[in-house]
Amino acid sequence: QVQLQQSGPGLVKPSQTLSLTCAISGDSVSSNSVTWSWIRQSPSRGLEWLGRTYYRSKWSNEYAVSVKSRITINADTPKNQFSLQLNSVTPEDTAVYYCARGAHPKGYDYWGQGTLVTVSS
Amino acid sequence: EIVLTQSPGTLSLSPGERATLSCRASQSVSSNYLTWYQQKPGQAPRLLIYGASSRATGIPDRFSGSGSGTEFTLTISSLEPEDFAVYYCQQYGSSFTFGPGTKVEIK
Numbered sequence: 001q002v003q004l005q006q007s008g009p010g011l012v013k014p015s016q017t018l019s020l021t022c023a024i025s026g027d028s029v030s031s032n033s034v035t036w037s038w039i040r041q042s043p044s045r046g047l048e049w050l051g052r053t054y055y056r057s058k059w060s061n062e063y064a065v066s067v068k069s070r071i072t073i074n075a076d077t078p079k080n081q082f083s084l085q086l087n088s089v090t091p092e093d094t095a096v097y098y099c100a101r102g103a104h105p106k107g108y109d110y111w112g113q114g115t116l117v118t119v120s121s
Numbered sequence: 122e123i124v125l126t127q128s129p130g131t132l133s134l135s136p137g138e139r140a141t142l143s144c145r146a147s148q149s150v151s152s153n154y155l156t157w158y159q160q161k162p163g164q165a166p167r168l169l170i171y172g173a174s175s176r177a178t179g180i181p182d183r184f185s186g187s188g189s190g191t192e193f194t195l196t197i198s199s200l201e202p203e204d205f206a207v208y209y210c211q212q213y214g215s216s217f218t219f220g221p222g223t224k225v226e227i228k
Contacts, residue, residue, distance in 0.1 A: 047211070047219035100165075105171060107156035109177065109178075113165065
């Protein structure tokens with residue numbers, strides 16, 4: 001059974017960096033058949049895909065245009081986890097952040113528990 | 122970017138009734154890369170349907186999906202108490218976008 005466990009602070013100051021980690025059990029971050037994504041949800045923006053990392057003989061990342069200049073997603077193979085960094089945050093980045101496993105074409109089949117991140121001074 | 126529109130915004134029904142939810146795409150969704158998710162308050166979304174019409178593992182057969190191109194439908198044949206929730210469609214044929222959701226509430 002795949003489980004995704006999120007960790008990271010729930011409060012970030014404006015202009016600082018939001019950092020979250022998603023620890024994977026029951027699968028490998030280096031799996032050749034799935035991808036690992038970050039998705040956020042807010043009342044104003046709904047569900048918004050932020051980006052993903054995946055391994056297919058080499059590591060690749062893809063990011064949403066809306067956050068491309070501010071986002072980094074990294075995989076940590078020894079710890080079997082992946083992380084999200086979002087720079088220069090504003091209150092607009094306040095949302096519940098989810099990590100999720102993409103088993104496309106079968107969609108996002110496993111999700112983390114969600115982390116409410118509030119951007120406020 | 123493919124924009125998804127869901128209707129209605131809210132569906133008020135009684136247990137045992139049939140629910141029909143619509144998802145329209147601004148452009149054709151390639152290879153029917155269209156999924157449906159259910160979300161309950163305080164929980165992460167749960168995968169219901171992928172490839173427009175295939176049920177995910179463990180999903181009851183009262184849930185069915187249909188459609189192609191730009192028009193897709195999620196049908197719940199007979200609502201159970203646990204089915205009252207918000208339902209989202211998502212496309213992954215061109216980047217990844219979600220619809221705004223349809224809330225199915227108890228009438």
